[in-house]
Amino acid sequence: MLVGTFGFVIHPVDVSDVARQFPLAKYLPGSLVERALALSDPFKVSEINGIRSEYNSATGYFVACPLTPHIMTKMPEEKVMKKIIDSVKLAQDLGAKVVGLGAFTAVIGDAGITVSNNVDVAVTTGNSYTVATALEATVKAAELMEIDMDNANVLVLGATGSIGRVLSIILSDRGFHLTLAARNLDKLNQVANVIKERSGVMPEVTTDIAEGLREADVIFCVSSAVDAIVEPDHLKPGALVCDVARPRNVSAEVKERRDDVLVIEGGIVRVPGDVDFNFDFGFPKGNSYACMAETMILALEEKYVNWSLGRELTVEQVEGIAALAKKHGFELGGFRSFERPVTLEEIEEVKRNARAKKGY
Numbered sequence: 001m002l003v004g005t006f007g008f009v010i011h012p013v014d015v016s017d018v019a020r021q022f023p024l025a026k027y028l029p030g031s032l033v034e035r036a037l038a039l040s041d042p043f044k045v046s047e048i049n050g051i052r053s054e055y056n057s058a059t060g061y062f063v064a065c066p067l068t069p070h071i072m073t074k075m076p077e078e079k080v081m082k083k084i085i086d087s088v089k090l091a092q093d094l095g096a097k098v099v100g101l102g103a104f105t106a107v108i109g110d111a112g113i114t115v116s117n118n119v120d121v122a123v124t125t126g127n128s129y130t131v132a133t134a135l136e137a138t139v140k141a142a143e144l145m146e147i148d149m150d151n152a153n154v155l156v157l158g159a160t161g162s163i164g165r166v167l168s169i170i171l172s173d174r175g176f177h178l179t180l181a182a183r184n185l186d187k188l189n190q191v192a193n194v195i196k197e198r199s200g201v202m203p204e205v206t207t208d209i210a211e212g213l214r215e216a217d218v219i220f221c222v223s224s225a226v227d228a229i230v231e232p233d234h235l236k237p238g239a240l241v242c243d244v245a246r247p248r249n250v251s252a253e254v255k256e257r258r259d260d261v262l263v264i265e266g267g268i269v270r271v272p273g274d275v276d277f278n279f280d281f282g283f284p285k286g287n288s289y290a291c292m293a294e295t296m297i298l299a300l301e302e303k304y305v306n307w308s309l310g311r312e313l314t315v316e317q318v319e320g321i322a323a324l325a326k327k328h329g330f331e332l333g334g335f336r337s338f339e340r341p342v343t344l345e346e347i348e349e350v351k352r353n354a355r356a357k358k359g360y
Helices: 015-021 023-027 030-039 071-076 075-095 113-117 125-142 162-173 187-201 209-215 253-257 290-301 315-327 344-358
Strands: 003-010 041-052 057-064 098-101 121-122 153-157 179-180 204-206 217-219 240-243 264-265 268-270 273-276 286-287
Touching: 003 290, 015 057, 030 071, 041 071, 041 075, 041 290, 057 075, 057 290, 075 098, 075 113, 098 290, 113 121, 121 240, 121 290, 125 162, 125 217, 125 240, 125 268, 125 290, 125 315, 125 344, 153 162, 153 209, 162 179, 162 217, 179 187, 187 204, 204 209, 204 273, 240 290, 264 268, 268 290, 286 290
Parallel strands: 003 057, 003 098, 098 121, 153 179, 153 217, 179 204, 217 240, 240 264
Antiparallel strands: 041 057, 041 273, 268 286
């Protein structure tokens, strides 16, 4: 049996992530930790093994790009890009033939195109499989929440980004009542016009994020904002929120104050085989983010080509990677919310609380 090889670039979401790996950091000022990170070189975090499908096996590496999203937005873009490129080159030196860009490294600049042009391996952001699994998870969660997707108000927060754009197109193709939300009206109208040309139906658009959220029954959060933008008073009772973004778009206060809404993390999948990541990113054994899984899927298929790059992902890319995922035995890994599993009993409780808030 052949063995596919891959790498995946990760980074700390904030300084608390650094402290989990380097305990000394928790005793230092956050600003000092971030300055130290900005001066650090990329490094190998762990070797990944045990991935096995009916057709192949794969091994890979986590490589750390030592920058938080806060640093990435403050540093000159060319310096950030160099750090990301150096991270991919390290994975290449380790033997990876396809490398995934995780979280904010997939957002900075032109969503991986410049990185790809400066390395000798295939590159992906993992966004196509993230879209596929977010859709699958949300449709299943809507059924459990007794939300009729055909009659629901569905909102895409961050509809002008690479994930948001193709997600909006697919949702429109499925006939859902759609609202596109983002800060830039011109870009929103561009996406809306693409959808109208494709389906004949013009979706609603809004730059009033708070008002759009309050009207929505189902919300996909895919904004690249550094800080949380969905607050407790933005959501109606019984709302379902799929938060794909990292850093997350939904405030932690929603968890504390709104027991009548369901927030799930999009893109959680079960990896085939007996995978050992040799790194704890908070998931049960054998589970990963979909963006990570996309890189594994390409390695198992030994399809060493650029996949989810740039700002305009296609429906064909989403459907193509979903088909390969099914072939190799990847599947939805259950529901999670704020980094912990969600049980069916908890979903029932959310429904009861929502009915009480609505007065029936």
